[in-house]
Amino acid sequence: MKLEDVKKLANLARIDMSEEEMTIIAKDFDPILAYVGQVQEALKSNESIFDGKQSEDHFLHNVMREDIVTNKGREYTENILADAPDIENGFLKVKQIL
């Protein structure tokens, strides 16, 4: 892992990081990635019972609800705005976007 790679990741993750910390992380990553890279070995191993199929019990399925309003108007607004860092006239106030 190079410092440049970590800089790209920090940017993607939207975290401002010092060069010192990014250097440490670059160093830490290599043994971690080496360890988790074992999963490649698991996939190749001839002891594997994996055949690419999920058993029926494990099928994932979507859980949906009706696209309707279920709360009263402004039922939670006051509580939610109470946690907001900056508000104006009942809106969240943020830095210029465009």
Next chain:
Amino acid sequence: MKIDLKDLTIEKAHEALEKGEYTVTELVNAYLEVIKEKNGEINAYLEVYDDVLDQAHKAEEMFKEGRATLMTGIPMALKDNMLFEGHIASASSKILENYKATYDSGVVSQLKKQGAVFLGRTNMDEFAMGSSTETSAYGNTKNPLNTDYVPGGSSGGAVSSVAMNGALVALGSDTGGSIRQPAAFTSLVGLKPSYGTVSRFGIISMGSSLDQVGPFGKTVRDTEILFNAINNYDEKDSTSIKKEDRLTPHPLKKKIGVPRSFLSLDGTDKEILQNFEESCNKLESLGYEIVDISLPLIKYSLAVYYIICPAEVSSNLARYDGIRYGLSEKANNLLDVYTKSRKNGFGREVRRRILLGTYILSHGYYDAYYNTAIKVREAIKEELVKAFLDVDVIITPTSPVMPFKFGEKINDPISMYLSDLFSVPANIAGVPAISVPSGKNKDGLPFSLHMMAPFLREDILFTIGKDFEKIVQ
């Protein structure tokens, strides 16, 4: 009057409250006194809620009206990642230091209806990332059994609240062992239920496909009672299992599987292996047959976990951006609001794991790591399903290492991660698992036995756990 908190159980307390031997307020005050006396040193609680006596009063009404159930009036602690409306929940992070929950989590809502009394929120590793509670932004929690040692993590505060007699029971969360390992380190019982049995609604997410909320108690029975109280379908959690899909118990085979080759991997303390053999002998004397089983893929669980978990973490923690809630740093432009809030709000380990997850999910690496990990995960699930055709439970020690001292592992991430070796398979596969005390070493540090049961078969863990508990005493 002096209430004996040391040997108190939920059923004893319930009987005493029914008979009027003491009131809920008196019971709650007894715990508040212990907290006042010990929490300054132990730091189990980050906050004692200011409405505790109101909650006690409501519970007393339930007794008067004949509506009390086992959990009514029971003083308990909540881990700091569980939303309780009107109260702060911070996941032991600076980024949520003053965040007040705007709704009740599913488990809090269910326990409120039963009249449980929430004493306060307990310390944890920040965003549940850790095995020692040392990554908390609010200081360490000391192990009440021996304050030189960590209480384990990430639910270190929750277990310490019970172990110091500052709560009768507590709720924790477990993504890779964060209930079972701290239970082991403080000689308590800790259960990670089957994925989907306990609602994750209102639980601050870490790894959504791995997280489960579960109970801590001094006894298997107390753990069972608290589990039964929260083992409910919640329509607000789309991974919650409907009532009709939950299983009914059927008789045990009385066979216990030991994955010998998994146990003989490097890194497990000799005295832990010795205590484990003694536990096997005890189980045999109870009439269980111990059989060696082969689980060739289980040793990859930890690698699978440290791919899937950081990936899900990087996604789940994207919401902390200084916009809608939480720490928000003043800046000149929007991007800086994000990057500075997250820099100052998140601790080191959290920042490391987010970056690891970002890497794992990024173009070019997604296939090698994440896609491979989820395939291996399915294979591990299948491997366990097949093993459970023959045995009731699969046992190992809970932790490969004894409780360690502060600072010993915090600077060596892989060493810290390895302490989850025996616990993560249950999160990977979604099966229930329990940690039960199995003795103490010559220094008074606790040993623990770990049992995994088939999906939705918590009843097996309680049955064998109660048998084992009697014989360990």
